Amino acid sequence: MKSSKPHSRQMDEREKLRKFRELDDAFAQALRELDKTSRKPEPEEVQPPLEDDPHEFEQRLRALMTDYQQTDTSVDTLLRTMLKLGKIA
Structure with a gap:
């Protein structure tokens, strides 16, 4: 019985890593999309000195x-x- 707990804990850690990678990928994709839209300066963004x-x-x-x-x-x-x-x- 003791051998199943470390295995289950290892699976939990793998699941956490998988979820973290998915979240990291989604965040990186969102940043790329924001970067694409923010590269075009809008006329109202230009401010006088x-x-x-x-x-x-x-x-x-x-x-x-x-x-x-x-x-x-x-x-x-x-x-x-x-x-x-x-x-x-």
Whole structure:
């Protein structure tokens, strides 16, 4: 009876590996399909330089702050630190 348990455990591990490979293959295929569709730049994706429109810069900055859950204070601290270190002019 003891010999059947390791065999069954080995089968479970093989089944897990098979399922993992299937999932990995499906994920890789999905990435390839996304890559194919994202290679064609859409006209609305082209953005003007930030220097031309300060309002646009602020909107994009606010959107990033929201996405990364950053407060005005944390961004201010980051910018001041970067200025002190000479990382930005």
